[in-house]
Amino acid sequence: MSAIASFLRGRLIGGLEFRVAVALLLLVGVCAVAPQLIVALSPGSPSPTACSIRAENGSYQDRLAPSAEHWFGTDRQGCDEFSRVIHGARHSLIVGVGAALLIAVVGMTLGVAAGWRGGWVDAIVRRVGDLVLGVPLVVGMILILAVLVPGQRSATTTVVTFTVLLWPTVARISRAATMLIRTESYIEAARASGASVMRICLRHVVPNALPPVAAYTASLVGLLIGYEAVLSYLGFAVDASVVSWGQMMDDAQTYYSRSPHLLILPGVFLSVAVAGFLLLGDAIAQGPASLDQRT
Amino acid sequence: MTLFVLRRGAGAIATLLASTMLVFFITFALPGDPARAIAGHRQVTESTLSAIRARYGLDEPLWEQYIGWLGRLLRGDLGESFVARRPVTDMMQEALPVTLTLVAFTVVIEVVLGLIIGASAALRRGKRSDNAVLAACTIGLSVPLFVVGSLAQDSFGIDLRWLPVAGIRNGFFSYVLPALTLALPGLAIAVRLVRAESITQLCAPHTRTARGKGISESAVLRRHVVRNSSVPFVSFVGLEIGALVGGAIVVERVFNLPGVGRAIAQAISQRDNVTIVGFTMAIITVYLAVDLVADLAMIALDPRIERMS
């Protein structure tokens, strides 16, 4: 895949956006992958979920402001906020990255199939895609989550919900890219020489569709992380044992005037994660528009 | 052109029908007994629960309920809400203008400010103000709406008392904070879009020719960019309206605007199926209509598109 390698070595890595994106994502990534390491730096290495409103000595320890003992203060249940903010990265990243990857796979499969075969395959994919797009995203999320899970929202159900509602755009991008390249002469040549459809798709079509899809997918992770937080705000809570930025912010916004740090700190981390992925998507998009293999 | 409109129109109606059928069945398959939800945690007798179900036809099989609903729909009757005991059309008449006003206001902000800021940034590309604008755009897209809304509500509404905090009692002013909040992500996208289009235009050969003739860059922008970037911009607006509907749900909740979004969120938690379906239909209809208009506008601006579809 030398074309991809040269793509990577080119404008992508050198660009400022890419570097900033990587920096932000590294920060968030470390929090997601190894939260215990970071939390260990703080006094007491507190667990993010074992908390109580009353301290050992009987005084109340909920909603404390940031201090030397609790770097980010404590939340409503007396939990150490620093620990919670750091641990919160995992849930957002799992949902965001997981859903985006699934959307990319599903969308690309359907889009390439539609663009390549044309005819009724194309018609069906487009019609169903239009149908899905015809339902506003937030309304669709609310409806699906209320049906799929008559109880708690989990990472899995969130990922499935996002996938069901968001594959059409990736499909459209892939379809357009496929249709553009399908009529190229070298494709005709490959078919004439007896290469199988699968091989042609994998060797030529998919790499061609990959850059726009990758750019969109990277930005999509950012959007999904944001939407996942909105779901908490709308009342679709995840299990209390899962530490989630969205849930923390939803709980904290009513206390904003008195404990602003409880809303702002997770908000900052969430925004950093979202920004990182958006910038990554931008960086990819500015690379070469297609991997034209004629040359 | 007429053929295109007819074809698209028929497609839109088909999509509308299919979407609403989907929504209908999902909604009525929602777990949770609406009769019990209405009754609440009281000593309501079983006979009252049956009476409630009978009154709303909830004990009929799902297909029959759908046919009945469709029939009433064709007569212009969207049914009666379980919870509020009012015709859904009445509730819609109150809620729709609020949401449409909010969305319209937001779109205006996005378009106007998007053009102004985006074009200015393009003219100053590479300089600090341009980078600042880009960074601001990224931030605008990253911070969740309800956080921005809460902060804005707190600073401008309470601390500074410049603007009303909630409700629609203050007419025009009630929509200022909500619209600004809602516009933020879309504005960020619009600015980037306009900026990118402007830069493409500014780097294009015909611009160099114009410069050679002594015409300024901003004059070039005014003459060419607006026209040439209008197609992607209209496409953006078309897509944006769909996204705005979703954002409106959040913003309406933060600022307590009695619009469609808030009505739907409430109806879902109350299992008010009739209202959910009625309002969702309204949203989908509006969305499809806007989509169609956007497509028509794009063709009007650039006839090549019709041939491509």
Next chain:
Amino acid sequence: MRPHTRPLSITTMALWTGLAVFAAACSDSGSSNPSSDSSSPSSESPAEPFSFSVSISEPSSIDPALTADIEGGQITRLLVETLVTLTPDLQLAPGVATEWSLGDDGVTWTFLLNPDAAYSDGRPVVAGDFEFAFARSADPDLAAVPSYQGLPIAGWADVLDAEPSGSIGDVPVSGVAAVDDHTLTVTTDGPFALLPKVLTYPIFAPLPADFVDTEESAAAFFDQPIGNGPYMMAEPWQHNEGITVVRNPHYPGTPGRADSIEFRIYGDTLTAYKDFEADAVDIARTLPPEAIAPAREAYPDTFVVTHAALLSYIGFPSNLAPFDNPDIRLAFSLAIDREAIADRVFEGTASPATGMVPSLAPGALDGVCDACNYDPERAKELFDGAGGVPGNSIVVYNISDDGTASLDPILNSWRELFGIKIEVRSFEFSQFLDETAPGKPIGPFELSWVWDYPSGYSFLSPLFESTSGVNNLGYADAEFDEQMRLAREAADEEAGLPYLAEGQRIVEAAMPLAPVTFSDDVGVHSATLTNVVVDAGALWRLELVAPAS
């Protein structure tokens, strides 16, 4: 592309102009109060017309027969007057009935009606109006949620359980009879000392049949009910916006002090409070927890705390292991730090529960509930002594729209103290009721209960009596049922109190549920108002509110 420097381009000028215009618009709205609060009487002399505004959330209904929540109740109780009314300290007082008595058979109550009682259109109230109103409230065609309130009345259940006939109010309740225009008898199925208190509920307000006999008038009645109370609707209900009532000129009793009252409808209490701070509403009836401390500080003299008759509790499926073991139930209850929850989570909008019945309810017994205290050592002892829970894990049910804020401290306590795993199942309210219907829950669930009428009986009977349709605790105790029967059939309410007390002793020893908090309502009113009274049922007596001199 070479960056260029130029004098201000047109684009930039447009941008700055736009900002300038925007800034001007902003400062305009800042200098003049955007909300017109002409109702504030601070600049007017007392002889001038007096009116004020109150915050409420959108009621589910203001039709007296359908009123099921306190928001609707606030309005309905101004629009109608029942046979008997309650004073602010919840004693019985004459309403439309000037006197009433119980016959020798112990089941027939006779009410003598005030001949001056009239509706807002001047029409006099007659006993026949009660016959129709009761028939309407019980009618399955109306499918009214509060219809169960009338079950003690003879014949009510027959109307309620019958098939819908298609018209509302056509089948009379056999236990209600108009002897003449100003005498009404109500017969109960069995002796029921609390009947007069039950009859204070709005569904028992009078209503002439021809107020709702046509489709149009019935539909109009929903948005603009006509009644015989101290106030009347000035205009139809403006949904999600407001309801305005004005004094009823034909009301024979003490007229309301205010000429008109404006109810402003808010979607959430925080918004209402913000509007109160902005002087856009005179009374913020319910404050959200986060506004309580600031409001207490900012408005110390007009801060109102009411003890509402609402019990929040954790119910146990008392017929299923491991919760069929009373020691386990006691252990779980002793592990709840009620003070911390009331102080920190509810921030003063609740008090720790001291028993099954809120202290202000007639018949409440304090100081008997040992397990209502926080005693972690004893809890652990009991838990270990009972052998813990199978699999060391339990399931707990939660209503997701309320969030888990009040449940979390309890779960944290249980996890830490007992070392168990807890699976939380969250549901929307409608499903939650299904999941916690009698016989269904397999673990503790968080619920609340509010009385129907001011009596401890209205707590104890529904929650614990074995025949109650909402007893989802799997709890049945013959001795307790007997005490309830004795209380019901006592000569009057006073005589029934000892039986209620005994009933409480029984359930507070068995703990089929763990009471957590009694709710308090916290509100604040403008300094321009005085005589702001909230009764023990959390009902604001708005007819008494007067301007501050």
